[in-house]
Amino acid sequence: MAVGPSDSVIVTKLDLLANWVRKNSLWPMPFATACCGIELMATGASRHDIARFGAEAMRFSPRQCDLMIVAGRVVMKMLPVLQRIWLQMPEPKWCISMGACASSGGVFDTYAVVQGIDRFIPVDIYVPGCPPRPEQLLQSVIDLQAVIQRTGTITGAEFRARTRSEAPQTLALDITGADRLVAPGNYQSATRLQK
């Protein structure tokens, strides 16, 4: 008589099992600095209910979290704090850049605002919008779950492979030498620098 696995046993890869466990138990660290934070709160509240995707356990200590949601603009004074909090989070961890400001600086193209957090910390999912609706944030959680299920390994090898900065190398509109202001601004090229 052949001996095989019975119906109460399944055989799978350990990676797959770890991914399945991890993706359904994301603990967000809400790094909410602006109006995106309000949408983040709405996402956590009963109407949209991020608990349906297993990510309702928001903790305000980075030591207890594995998903950083950067909601809002990050200024140059805040960025060292953001980097420190990111480094304090235990592995495995992921980062969602929520909204136009966190992803690109948004409308705040000024001396103080960092033009996209991906220039200084790694980002897994970007959410467009100003601010994004809670549905978009939920979709980003679903997408992140798909990414974890597809690429995750129990040893974290997929993280170790990302050795380079993933940000755009230069600003699309960089500061030039003759950076004089003109009013009301050249809206064709979306710059306020005079040629």
Place this chain on the structure above:
Amino acid sequence: MTYGEAVSRLKERFGADAIKTTEFRDNRRIHVGTDTVYAVLECLKRDCGFDMLAELSAADYLHYPNATDRYGIWYVLVNCNDGARIVVKTFANDPDPAVPSVYSLWRGADWMEREVYDMYGVVFEGHPDLRRILMPDEFTAYPMRKDYPMRGRGERHNFPIITRAES
């Protein structure tokens, strides 16, 4: 004490040449030099009843039409008894723009003077703790000056980059 009475008392004390007045709608302003601004404010507070400093701020008049001085610093005073308002305005220039601190008259001027110093680089002489209030300590420029580029000089990019492999 009304605005007119306050102006006549100031002219009586400091001379008519030292006190210039301008008006824009209901905004009545007294222009004084930086050497007499402290004495004028002290007179307004102690003798004329303008006991509250409602606002202390500044502007950079670089490239402004018909402007003769670069930095304008103004003090908005309120008389808490009758609600009268008065604006005292003074001007400072490069290099080393400086005005006397009014911290000894109003403690509330502390952070307002620090903010003006932070944004425009106007030094308030006699301020007990004049350091930056909004920008980080290592910031070297004065960002609200008109000759400072709106996108800065690269301060927003001067950070270490953390890659995923090393975090």
